[in-house]
Amino acid sequence: MTETPAPLEGLPTGRERPLDPPAPLNDLRAERPITRMTFADGAEGWLVTGYRQARTILADPRFSSRADLKHPPVPAPRFAAAKPELPPGQFVHMDPPEHTRFRRLLTGQFTVRRMNQLMARVEEIAAEHAAALRRSGPPADLVAGFALPIPSLVICELLGVPYADRARFQRDSATLLDLGAGSEEVLGALQRMFGYLGELVRGKLAEPTDDLLGGLASTGELTEAELAGVGFLLLVAGHETTANMLALGTYALLTHPDQVAALRSEPELLDGAVEELLRYLTIVHLGTERTPLEDVEMDGVTLRTGETVLLHLPTANRDPERFPEPDRLDVRVPATGHLAFGHGIHQCLGQQLARIELRVGLATLVREFPNLRLAASAEEIPWRSDMSIYGVHRLPVTW
Template sequence: MSELTYPMARQRPFDPPDEVTLLRQRAAMHRLTYADGHRGWLATGHAAARAVLASPCFSVQPEHMHPLLPTKRAMTGALNAEPPPGMFVRMDAPEHTRYRRLLTGQFTVRRMKLLVPRIAEITDGHLDAMAAAGGPLDLVGAFALPIPSLVICELLGVPYEDRAQFLEDSKVLVNLDSGPEESVAATGRISAYLLDLIRRKRVESGDDLISGLVGELADDELTTIAFVLLVAGHETTASMLGLGTYALLTNPDQLAAMRDDPSVVDNGVEELLRYLSIIHLGPLRTALEDVEIEGALVRAGEAVAIHVASANRDDARFPGGDRLDVSRPTGGHLTFGHGIHQCLGQQLARVEMRIAFPALLRRFPGLRLAVTPEEVPMRTHAIAYGVHRLPVTW
């Protein structure tokens, strides 16, 4: 029997690879060969994935990590590089706890709700621009990318007029085919920009997240945190808006429900998050001690890759999970992760999608693809799965 390596090839745009689905139907945990030859595990079942993410027996620290894919960056050791100060997403407790507590205070549900009028205003402005331009156009460039980019800029206190360079650099950082030199250069440019901004905010602060943290963190810590939030805060939601619209346009009954029934929208967003599962590479954890997960004994030092898209289609948790159903009870999906590293900005992402999807569909009730579904270019070699472009008209 050949060794299992991490499956990436998708047969259909919205479904995980068939190979992964077949694996999940056999068992929740599978032996996996990582790109550096490490023999670890792949978690395909929902209960197994949730157990790994919740367990303090697993680490996210880079010295324990092994690359899933033979990317240029992973093969040059970038994956295991010492994380800079403030890189809380690659820290275990208790180091992680201090940063998480500070940031949780900035991402309260109350604060996200206060952003609703501004997000609605931003959304309406981009819809007005789309109407003025007329179709066909690329929905990613006109709608899906600029809305979360502008929102995260305002939340952090980053001038939106400065966005062009960091948007280009973000594309480099999330592209799995980017080489180490490109990635280092892009990281350096974003970090230098943010450090200068932070130093200015120490002199003249505003009503934004960076200003709220300048008294709590050193420059290098805050630069790293702002970097993570800036890149993650627009890339992931932009992917969901683009891919989610594509999914709705190819499921007209679900689109009609999201457009016409306001009571469906909140649950519909959760279902799109579950069904699409845009984080299609990892997350990764490494066992610090022997631990049993769904009948598999994971030894200390062995890595576990969690296949979120597979876990979110597990029939044991979501019966008929391969079908998009915006009325389905969808609580418990793992798109935002689980445990102490659950996505910090999940409430912001929810607010943006709950506003953007119905606003788009109501403004353009005749919205449709301007190409055949097969011609939509998929973003397969990026950390967040999605579409490169979404040509639409109405």
Template structure:
């Protein structure tokens, strides 16, 4: 994991002082192997205990930084000196499928890969669509989708796959309805979006998947321009502030991330609750725990498993380290969400804890714009699932559940259950 290295900071007008460390001894590669189903790699815990910010070697040989402490992570994500631009990003794990998209300007509409003012312009158009008030209005539609999928699950032969029958289709159907995407296309876009987040797909495969998704959304945008409906794409088209390419790109981003992340959280969250029967019993006994339970599951699981990339635009001092302009930074959300300086007994799942400071959705101006939608879906899904299936249980041993070690978003590929 570590290798000896001595590097001296280059000369220049960088901030320096008696507490700034510029000489490094240990360089690490990002730990990725989990020993416990629900915990991040144990090496991350050890690294965070040693120092919240330290040197990281990237797969391409670049020497950058790994941020594991909660306070340092919040500082990076809130600091405008750290850029989110895709042309500056490097991935901390080998992932050929990212090659066509990193190291070059952001795709149209992909605000997660932009800095202000482009990021500000597009995000401002979307913010009103994802407010807590707007999501509260959407709850009856979410409840209808959840009830339909639970009825479908009840008709399945046992054991049934909870991911295929429930965790994946619920957010997929909701985001389709919100955007105005025909539900008949759901399986196709699910397949293509999964390819985008796999670690083992080639650059050509990822490009083909993105081309399919982009072509699909552009055709839909043109259709909505001719025949507008009561959906997000129609409203973006009618506003006129974005180009057709930007509306389509934004649609691809919301469509892919909007179901992959929440599906992972519902599937893995169910798995975690079934493996912590005392916490599940508390939730069943007291439905008012639901909001806390959702936040705690988000913190505890942190499915964005390999971190958030940032790049300092100028030299920055952080936690006693001097980060030079252009050196890549990876913020480990999973390590930060298990930081004992921020959360008592961080490796325990406790549904009654207040975890409003977790970073599962990121922080700062790039904090996930769909977080209120994800929360609304989880707040409906978990109580309804365990109300409909009070005897729900795993149908296979814990170690037989196939998990998403091969994905950018961690989750269960399948979750066999019985009731």
């Protein structure tokens, strides 16, 4: 009789190498891609590290995204207090039909055509920041001077949020992603952001504007509180995720000089390079949670009703059953089908915009700074292992 392994006590987060998922998770994927896990609050659930299993669950309507059913995968001060009531408009934590109502309205705002129309503006913004970097001279922090301001400015213009207010929302969004922030700090940041966005959407309801939030306001289908909630989600996700992908992607390329050389000699590889970097890095490093609404049989185990399932996408995106040589960064092999943007009905709405920003940002750096290099060792770079979105706090570079 085979002995049942003891549940994993929490999610391993320590990285031997900064760009690779924790080694114990790779071992688990090979041995038991669905394994028992005890969450930080003591709840029993499951950890999924295999690509096939994660993709299947993301597409299965029997699994819920509701926030009230989830449990924290790691201990953090923010989880000490009781779960707050979900603010209006947080559609990523909803199931159909509530989720469907928001998604239908927003899908029309994030069409591929509309995102492609933004290309020229993104190129202009990237060129301006590259020129500013060059004027200030090396060394420079690529995060502050390039990776963060580009997606911040783009999402502000798209939503209709004044870029001059960026210090306010960037500070508060950083608090919301900080695993070390206490529950009171998180609540304060939430209240400030919702207060700010509530004031903004009231103005758009009174006098419609030609931007995404203005367009949503003009439909009359969302309340003021729901508009503020949607604006909150898009504003935080729209600059934090892409900013960290751009900085971390640059680090990955600079530590793989053969890959940078390939992009310089064959610029047509860039689209595939973006997909490969998304797969290879997968910055949502604490995973994505789903909860079965009924018992689900998978690979010989029963995922029971109400037991939260944590899908560790960075490890799933390194699954050798799906991606040949998964631990090797190779911009010549586009990683189609990766899960960096999720899958199913909750797949990232802004993925086309993120791709454009990454493509333009990386192309600008490769073209304008042909001898760009790191100005610090891996040990000196402050990694964002303390945040729910992985990346670097700063990236010192020179040229």
